[in-house]
Amino acid sequence: MPDQQIVIHVNGSPISVPAGCTLSAALLMASAPCRISTTGQPRTALCGMGICLECRAIVNGVPHTRTCQTVCQEGMRVETQS
Amino acid sequence: MKPADVLVIGAGPAGLAAATAASRNGCRVAVLDDNPAAGGQIWRADITRPHQEDAARAAAIAAFHTSGAALLPGRRIVDVPSPSTLLAEAGGHFETYRWDRLILTTGARERFLPFPGWTLPGVFGAGGLQALVKGGYPVAGKRIVVAGTGPLLLAVAAHLREYGASIVTVAEQASTLQMLPFAASLLRSPGKLLQGAGYRRTLGATPYQTGCWPISGQGDEKLRSVTLTNGRRTWTVECDLLACGFHLVPNTELAQLLGCTLQGSFVQVDSQQQTPVAGIYCAGEPTGIAGVDAAQVEGEIAGLAAADCDPLPTRLLARRAKEAAFSRRLTHAFRLRPEVLKLASQETIVCRCEDVTFGQLQTRSNWTDAKLHTRCGMGPCQGRICGAATEALFGWQPTSVRAPLFPIPVAAFCDESSSLNAPSAR
Numbered sequence: 001m002p003d004q005q006i007v008i009h010v011n012g013s014p015i016s017v018p019a020g021c022t023l024s025a026a027l028l029m030a031s032a033p034c035r036i037s038t039t040g041q042p043r044t045a046l047c048g049m050g051i052c053l054e055c056r057a058i059v060n061g062v063p064h065t066r067t068c069q070t071v072c073q074e075g076m077r078v079e080t081q082s
Numbered sequence: 083m084k085p086a087d088v089l090v091i092g093a094g095p096a097g098l099a100a101a102t103a104a105s106r107n108g109c110r111v112a113v114l115d116d117n118p119a120a121g122g123q124i125w126r127a128d129i130t131r132p133h134q135e136d137a138a139r140a141a142a143i144a145a146f147h148t149s150g151a152a153l154l155p156g157r158r159i160v161d162v163p164s165p166s167t168l169l170a171e172a173g174g175h176f177e178t179y180r181w182d183r184l185i186l187t188t189g190a191r192e193r194f195l196p197f198p199g200w201t202l203p204g205v206f207g208a209g210g211l212q213a214l215v216k217g218g219y220p221v222a223g224k225r226i227v228v229a230g231t232g233p234l235l236l237a238v239a240a241h242l243r244e245y246g247a248s249i250v251t252v253a254e255q256a257s258t259l260q261m262l263p264f265a266a267s268l269l270r271s272p273g274k275l276l277q278g279a280g281y282r283r284t285l286g287a288t289p290y291q292t293g294c295w296p297i298s299g300q301g302d303e304k305l306r307s308v309t310l311t312n313g314r315r316t317w318t319v320e321c322d323l324l325a326c327g328f329h330l331v332p333n334t335e336l337a338q339l340l341g342c343t344l345q346g347s348f349v350q351v352d353s354q355q356q357t358p359v360a361g362i363y364c365a366g367e368p369t370g371i372a373g374v375d376a377a378q379v380e381g382e383i384a385g386l387a388a389a390d391c392d393p394l395p396t397r398l399l400a401r402r403a404k405e406a407a408f409s410r411r412l413t414h415a416f417r418l419r420p421e422v423l424k425l426a427s428q429e430t431i432v433c434r435c436e437d438v439t440f441g442q443l444q445t446r447s448n449w450t451d452a453k454l455h456t457r458c459g460m461g462p463c464q465g466r467i468c469g470a471a472t473e474a475l476f477g478w479q480p481t482s483v484r485a486p487l488f489p490i491p492v493a494a495f496c497d498e499s500s501s502l503n504a505p506s507a508r
Contacts, residue, residue, distance in 0.1 A: 020129035022217030029219065033203060039437040042303060044203040046434070046467070048213030049123055050116060051191045051333075053462040053489070054434060062174075064462065064489060068213070069156075071118055 023067035036082035089181035094122020096366030096381035097187035103385025105149035161485035190367035192327035197425035199299025208327035222246030232329035240281035264415030355384035372409030435461020
C-alpha cells in the first residue's frame with residue numbers, strides 16, 4: 001500500500017484512506033452507499049468507470065459527482081446522495 | 083480555441099497507439115480522456131501497487147510521452163458544436179477543441195443483464211470490481227463469486243486473488259463445448275495462451291465452472307449469497323461480493339453524435355480505420371470487441387492514416403487481420419445462452435437510474451415506447467446500462483443519441499461559451 005494516508009469525511013465521519021484512492025473505493029471502505037435510488041434503495045458503484053452513474057454522490061457540496069472518477073483529497077467531504 | 087491537428091478521444095491502448103503514431107509522423111496531437119490518468123480500463127493504474135507496472139502499459143505510455151503528444155485527462159466530451167469542434171467538460175468548466183483529424187478510441191463497457199438482487203450493494207461489474215480494487219478498495223479476506231461471461235472473468239478472478247480475496251467460484255455461462263474452438267485457437271496466439279495459463283495458475287484450486295450462471299443474489303441491505311445454476315442443478319453459495327459482467331459492449335455514442343454510421347453494434351470503418359465521415363477515424367473496441375492487442379494495432383493504423391502515411395505497413399495490416407479472426411472466435415465462444423436473458427422477475431429493476439422494473443417494461447413495444455411510458459433509459463446514464471440490457475432481453479434498438487452526451491451542471495446552459503445554450507441546440 002502507498003505510505004501516505006489522508007483523511008476524508010464520509011457522511012460526517014472521518015475515515016483514513018490511502019493517497020490516490022478513488023472516492024467510490026473510499027465509500028465502500030466506509031460501508032456507505034453512494035446514493036439512494038428513486039424507490040429508496042441504497043446503491044454503490046457498479047461499472048467502476050464513470051459510465052453507469054451509480055457512483056454519483058455529493059462531494060464538497062456538489063451533487064451528481066462521479067466518485068469513481070474522483071480521487072480523494074485531504075479533507076474532502078462526501079455525502080450519500082438521495 | 084485550442085488548436086490540435088489530430089485530436090484523439092480516449093487514452094486507452096488504442097488511443098495511446100494512435101496518438102504516438104500520428105505524433106511521430108509530424109502531427110500535433112492531443113488526447114482527451116475522462117479519467118484522471120492514461121491507460122483506459124485495461125491499463126488502469128493501480129494505486130496500491132504504484133511500482134508494479136504492467137510492461138505493455140509502461141512501454142505504451144513511455145512511447146506516447148516520447149512522441150510529444152499531449153495528454154489532457156479529466157475531460158469528458160459532451161457535445162459537437164460544429165463539424166470540426168468538440169465541447170469538453172472538465173471539473174465544471176467547458177473547453178472547445180478544434181480538430182483537422184479526429185480519432186475515436188472510446189473503448190467499451192461491460193454488458194449487464196438484470197437478475198433478482200443485481201442492484202444490491204456488494205454486486206459489481208467484473209471489470210467494475212477490478213477498477214475499484216485498483217482504486218484502493220481492499221478485498222483481502224473477502225469471499226467473492228465471479229460470474230457472467232467472457233475472458234475478463236478469469237483475469238478479474240486472478241487479480242482479486244492476488245489481492246488476498248477468496249474466490250468462491252468463477253461461473254462462466256458459456257459451455258465448454260462452445261468455448262472449445264476458442265481455447266484451441268489460443269495455441270496460435272502463444273502470448274494470449276500464456277496469459278490465460280498464468281491466470282489459471284494464480285487461481286490454483288479455484289473452480290472455473292463453465293455452463294454455469296447466477297440466477298439471483300440474496301441479502302437485505304447488502305449481498306449475502308448468490309444462487310447459481312448449470313441448468314440441471316441449482317445451488318446457493320455464501321459470499322461477500324459478486325463480480326458479474328456479460329462481456330463487453332462498445333462505447334459508440336460520440337461516434338453516433340458525429341454522424342458515423344454503425345454496422346450492427348459497431349462503428350463502420352474502412353481498411354484505414356476511417357469512418358464514413360471525412361477526417362474521423364475509429365479504433366479499438368468501438369469497431370469490434372477484440373481486446374488489447376487489436377486495439378493497439380488498430381490504433382497505430384488509425385494514427386498513421388490520420389497522418390497521411392501511405393502505404394500502411396503490411397506487417398500492421400497482417401496483425402490486424404489476425405486479431406480480427408481472434409475477435410470473431412471470441413464473440414462466438416462467449417455468445418449468450420438464452421437462459422441468461424430470462425433471469426429477471428417482474429420486480430427486478432432493469433433501469434437502475436429510474437428504478438424501472440422488468441414487469442413495467444414487458445408490456446412496452448420498443449425503446450421509445452418504454453422511455454415515454456416508464457422513463458427507462460432517461461436517467462443520468464442515458465440508457466448506457468439498461469439500453470444494452472433491453473437490447474439483449476427484448477431486441478430493442480436504442481434510438482438517436484443527443485447532446486449533452488453526459489449529464490452536466492445546469493450552469494453549462496448559462497455559460498456563454500457553451501454550444502448547449504444556442505437556440506439550435508439539439
